[in-house]
Amino acid sequence: SQKIEQNSEALNIQEGKTATLTCNYTNYSPAYLQWYRQDPGRGPVFLLLIRENEKEKRKERLKVTFDTTLKQSLFHITASQPADSATYLCASQAAGNKLTFGGGTRVLVKP
Amino acid sequence: SQTIHQWPATLVQPVGSPLSLECTVEGTSNPNLYWYRQAAGRGLQLLFYSVGIGQISSEVPQNLSASRPQDRQFILSSKKLLLSDSGFYLCAWSGPPLSDTQYFGPGTRLTVL
Numbered sequence: 001s002q003k004i005e006q007n008s009e010a011l012n013i014q015e016g017k018t019a020t021l022t023c024n025y026t027n028y029s030p031a032y033l034q035w036y037r038q039d040p041g042r043g044p045v046f047l048l049l050i051r052e053n054e055k056e057k058r059k060e061r062l063k064v065t066f067d068t069t070l071k072q073s074l075f076h077i078t079a080s081q082p083a084d085s086a087t088y089l090c091a092s093q094a095a096g097n098k099l100t101f102g103g104g105t106r107v108l109v110k111p
Numbered sequence: 112s113q114t115i116h117q118w119p120a121t122l123v124q125p126v127g128s129p130l131s132l133e134c135t136v137e138g139t140s141n142p143n144l145y146w147y148r149q150a151a152g153r154g155l156q157l158l159f160y161s162v163g164i165g166q167i168s169s170e171v172p173q174n175l176s177a178s179r180p181q182d183r184q185f186i187l188s189s190k191k192l193l194l195s196d197s198g199f200y201l202c203a204w205s206g207p208p209l210s211d212t213q214y215f216g217p218g219t220r221l222t223v224l
Binding site for chain 1: 153154155157160199201203205208209210211212213214215216217218220
């Protein structure tokens with residue numbers, strides 16, 4: 001079956017360092033991957049979309065890569081700040097052409 | 112610009128009582144609409160989606176139902192709530208296709224006692 005998976009363990013990182021999150025997909029080839037941020041008690045907010053023919057995409061301190069060989073997307077937060085603490089979700093088109101979300105990875109940036 | 116509203120923000124209901132959660136979207140026409148549930152510390156579970164008025168697709172069989180009486184209105188209902196229905200309910204909209212970027216509402220925190 002088609003799956004999209006993220007590391008369920010929380011990522012604790014020191015302020016100023018780069019946080020790297022992983023999103024893996026199996027048994028399908030999405031045309032694009034999306035990344036969202038979710039704060040506690042709030043709905044997810046769209047951050048970035050990267051297409052299969054794009055190797056890298058940037059938005060301010062965020063960088064996303066898409067490796068179709070490894071079937072993986074990496075999400076980087078450079079110069080991380082405590083305000084970056086949140087859960088980050090990846091999503092892609094999967095079964096039934098619907099957007100399917102990974103379980104999310106919680107990031108905690110310590111000052 | 113588009114906005115999405117959900118209400119109520121929080122709800123505490125006894126087991127066996129009915130439920131009605133409402134979601135409305137402004138600033139767009141013929142959106143795809145979605146209902147998700149999120150248990151504490153867990154991922155998003157897609158419950159229902161709709162591509163048009165009166166068109167509802169169910170992802171998970173359960174005691175919940177959804178309706179879309181108007182183009183930009185999506186309602187989640189239950190006749191009798193279970194303890195397991197507790198969670199954070201999120202409404203979202205997107206343009207076509209179903210894999211398009213989704214925009215979420217503020218959510219409803221439902222506690223069934």
